[in-house]
Amino acid sequence: MRRYGVRTVGLGYLAIVLAGPLSMIFWKTFEHGFSPFWHALTDAESIHAFENTLLITAIAVPLNTVFGIACALAIVRKHFPGKGFVNAFVDLPLALSPVVVGLSLYLLYGRGGWFYGVFAGHGIQILFSLPAMVIASVFVSLPFVAREVVPTLREIGDEQEQAAHTLGASGWQTFWRITLPAIRWAVIYGVVLTTARCLGEYGAVSIVAGFKTTATLQVQDDYENFNLAGAYAISLLLAAIAVLVLVAMMLAKPKEETA
Amino acid sequence: MSISVRNVTKRFGDYVALDDVSLDVETGSLTALLGPSGGGKSTLLRVIAGLEQPDAGEVSISDEDVTSHTPQQRGVGFVFQHYAAFKHMTVWDNVAFGLKIRKRPRTEIRERVGKLLELVQLDGFAKRYPAQLSGGQRQRMGLARALAVDPKVLLLDEPFGALDARVRKELRAWLRRLHDETHTTTVIVTHDQEEAMEVADQVVLMNGGRIEQVGGPRELYEHPTNAFVMSFVGPVNRVGDAFIRPHDVELALEPNGSTQEAMVERVVHLGFEVRAELVRDDGERLTAQLSRDEARELELEAGQIVYVRPTRQTVFS
Numbered sequence: 001m002r003r004y005g006v007r008t009v010g011l012g013y014l015a016i017v018l019a020g021p022l023s024m025i026f027w028k029t030f031e032h033g034f035s036p037f038w039h040a041l042t043d044a045e046s047i048h049a050f051e052n053t054l055l056i057t058a059i060a061v062p063l064n065t066v067f068g069i070a071c072a073l074a075i076v077r078k079h080f081p082g083k084g085f086v087n088a089f090v091d092l093p094l095a096l097s098p099v100v101v102g103l104s105l106y107l108l109y110g111r112g113g114w115f116y117g118v119f120a121g122h123g124i125q126i127l128f129s130l131p132a133m134v135i136a137s138v139f140v141s142l143p144f145v146a147r148e149v150v151p152t153l154r155e156i157g158d159e160q161e162q163a164a165h166t167l168g169a170s171g172w173q174t175f176w177r178i179t180l181p182a183i184r185w186a187v188i189y190g191v192v193l194t195t196a197r198c199l200g201e202y203g204a205v206s207i208v209a210g211f212k213t214t215a216t217l218q219v220q221d222d223y224e225n226f227n228l229a230g231a232y233a234i235s236l237l238l239a240a241i242a243v244l245v246l247v248a249m250m251l252a253k254p255k256e257e258t259a
Numbered sequence: 260m261s262i263s264v265r266n267v268t269k270r271f272g273d274y275v276a277l278d279d280v281s282l283d284v285e286t287g288s289l290t291a292l293l294g295p296s297g298g299g300k301s302t303l304l305r306v307i308a309g310l311e312q313p314d315a316g317e318v319s320i321s322d323e324d325v326t327s328h329t330p331q332q333r334g335v336g337f338v339f340q341h342y343a344a345f346k347h348m349t350v351w352d353n354v355a356f357g358l359k360i361r362k363r364p365r366t367e368i369r370e371r372v373g374k375l376l377e378l379v380q381l382d383g384f385a386k387r388y389p390a391q392l393s394g395g396q397r398q399r400m401g402l403a404r405a406l407a408v409d410p411k412v413l414l415l416d417e418p419f420g421a422l423d424a425r426v427r428k429e430l431r432a433w434l435r436r437l438h439d440e441t442h443t444t445t446v447i448v449t450h451d452q453e454e455a456m457e458v459a460d461q462v463v464l465m466n467g468g469r470i471e472q473v474g475g476p477r478e479l480y481e482h483p484t485n486a487f488v489m490s491f492v493g494p495v496n497r498v499g500d501a502f503i504r505p506h507d508v509e510l511a512l513e514p515n516g517s518t519q520e521a522m523v524e525r526v527v528h529l530g531f532e533v534r535a536e537l538v539r540d541d542g543e544r545l546t547a548q549l550s551r552d553e554a555r556e557l558e559l560e561a562g563q564i565v566y567v568r569p570t571r572q573t574v575f576s
Contacts, residue, residue: 159343162310163401165330166337167357167408177356181347 022239029232040222040233049218049234055130056205056214057198060137064194068145069187073179075146076153090146093139101139102207105132109208128210136204141197145190152186153179185253192245199238260321260411260444261286262307267316269302276302277313278468284412284461286321287442289435291449291459294491299468300448304414307446309333320411336405336443340417342397344389350376350400351385357408375403378437395426402434406443415447419454431458452492456480464488486575496545501572505548510535510557511566518566521545526559535559537567 029037040046074080075087093101109115109126119126126132160182164174180187202216209217215234222230262284269277277299284290292300305311307318309330317326325333345353354375358368376382379399389397398418405413418434419427435458438445449455455462456476464471464479464487472479472488483489489502496503511518521537524544533554535547547567549559557565 156346159339159341160345162330163337163339163343163345163404164356166308166310166333166335167404168331168334168360169356170331173360178345 025232025235025239028228029236032229036229037233037236040227040230041237043230045213046215046218046230046234049213049215050237052130052133052213053199053215056134056137057195059134060141060198061191061194063138064141065145065187065191068142068190068194069149069180069183071146072149072153075150077158087150090143093142094147098136098140098201098203098205099207102136102204105136105139105204105208127208129212132208133205133212133214136208137198137201140201140204141194144193144197145187148186148190148193149183152183156182188249188252192249196242196245199241261319262412262444262446263317263319263322264303264307265317265319267303267306267313267318269299269306269311269313275468277306280316280465280468280470282463282470282473284444284446286444288460289438289445289447289458290461290463291447291455292463292465293449293452293455294465294471296450297467298465300450300463300465301416303465304416304446304448307412308335308337308414310337334408334411336408336410336413338398338401338405338413338415338418340420342389342394342401342421344397344400346389348388349385350381350387350389350392353389353400354403354407356404361408371407372403375407378406379403393426394422395430398422398430402437406441410443413443413445415445417448417450420449427454434458456492462492464491466491483573489573489575494546494548498543498545498569498572500574501569502574503545503569503572505534505546507569507571508537508545508547509568509570510547510549510553510559511568512557514566515568518568521565521567523559523561523563523565525561526554528554533559535565537565539567 071086071090075083075090080086106127107113109119109132115126124131126135160178161174164178165171169177200216201214202220205214206217206220213221215238219231219234219238222228222234262282264280264282267277267280268275280299280303282303292303294300302311306313307320309318309325309328309332313326317324319325320333320335330337345356348356351372354372355368358371363371372385373382376385379402381396381399381403384392384396384400389400392400398421401418402415415434419430422430431454434447438458447455447458456479459476461473462476462479463473466487471491472484474482479488479492483492486502489495490497494505496505496508514520519539519541521539523535524538525536527534527536528551531551533549533551535549535554537545537547539545545567549557559565
């Protein structure tokens with residue numbers, strides 16, 4: 001009996017917390033067959049919402065990948081004053097409520113904010129437009145790549161990089177040929193988490209979005225307007241993307257590294 | 260190519276790793292940097308390679324001042340204690356790395372890597388990954404990788420330190436043979452005096468960031484300049500101010516004018532060599548080293564009374 005105790009608790013918890021809600025959405029979406037689902041998804045508003053979400057993700061993920069790797073390299077390999085502070089600061093978005101992030105962007109770029117004049121003077125609208133939504137997504141998904149890469153960089157150490165230098169490789173060559181291949185799984189994992197966060201972000205984006213919409217905002221909108229089919233369909237698609245990405249990662253990852 | 264180190268000092272915070280060190284390494288020689296951990300030997304090697312910047316002093320390789328050059332520009336081969344294998348590359352790609360960086364023609368790379376793998380006896384392992392090799396094989400790969408770019412000097416940082424004793428002995432002998440074939444100027448760091456004595460033409464004994472003595476293995480053993488060198492390069496008995504090697508302690512069953520009485524406390528049989536631990540009647544402890552035949556002739560056993568006399572002893576002023 002004891003032998004199965006831990007498993008029962010662990011798997012039971014997963015079933016209640018994760019599998020239950022997911023299957024509920026699945027069931028509700030297809031309760032009346034496939035066609036309401038398809039209609040809800042191909043609806044102009046839904047398509048527009050997904051376009052926005054994908055566009056925001058397509059900008060935020062590469063940005064956070066490049067800067068996440070750069071931050072991780074700086075934290076692990078370089079010495080500079082306040083390094084410990086920076087290391088902790090990268091984690092801030094994990095701890096901070098997205099609503100607070102949204103509000104701070106609102107204050108920063110809104111009328112009277114520090115950056116208002118800079119952009120308004122050039123006729124560029126940040127708030128209630130895509131730029132602010134991208135900035136909000138970048139902010140909340142900032143830590144993931146750096147968080148994954150930092151421990152891997154520590155673990156591999158810098159001897160391989162030193163060896164590459166003595167063999168005549170420049171810093172840039174060493175990064176592409178030695179460092180990046182060594183941390184690739186951490187980067188991929190970080191990218192997946194960043195993508196998932198960007199696709200699913202609601203709180204920060206909702207404050208700065210104005211009349212713009214995204215997939216998650218559309219779910220809320222549909223739900224409030226009693227368009228339950230639409231809310232379920234978009235939710236399911238978001239959940240399906242998340243599951244697909246996880247499965248693809250599991251399949252792609254080499255055996256010895258999953259162990 | 261020769262290496263010249265002039266008045267190099269290196270500090271890590273308050274800790275002085277190298278204290279005004281100067282050293283010359285001749286072209287084609289094999290030099291060992293020997294000493295206890297923290298003696299500065301690895302730091303000196305890394306300064307030569309450019310992996311550490313000295314706070315003061317100069318480093319020249321083949322009469323060119325390279326102090327301000329990066330490791331990339333120095334043309335040295337470096338072998339790391341923990342291999343520093345490129346884990347995501349096959350053995351072949353590891354060895355070919357330096358040549359690919361130098362954009363050598365493909366046929367040349369193929370030929371050179373093949374030849375090197377043969378030299379380090381890894382010809383059958385080209386397609387394997389480092390994780391599929393034993394420690395000794397990984398280190399031979401590390402050597403081939405360093406030699407591939409035809410380095411001016413080959414620098415090895417405790418290359419056999421992570422290997423077990425038997426493999427270490429094999430590789431040591433093999434390194435010496437390799438050096439006799441290639442004649443690449445080589446500097447090896449080791450804390451093992453036997454290893455240093457066995458492979459090197461010149462031994463540099465370092466301690467506390469300074470060089471204690473430089474010389475051939477025999478010179479260091481027979482003419483140590485101070486007590487530290489004397490006790491580091493071999494076992495030694497200290498009796499008052501005198502240092503006596505265990506093989507310079509003569510045992511006899513009968514006293515004569517110059518002997519002193521001692522009791523055998525323990526006899527250790529190490530194959531050819533027999534070690535006798537003695538306590539003299541004045542309370543001084545010393546160890547004597549005898550051949551198996553000598554021990555048998557004396558019928559040495561614990562509790563026995565013998566008469567001892569040093570045949571040679573050294574006193575440092």
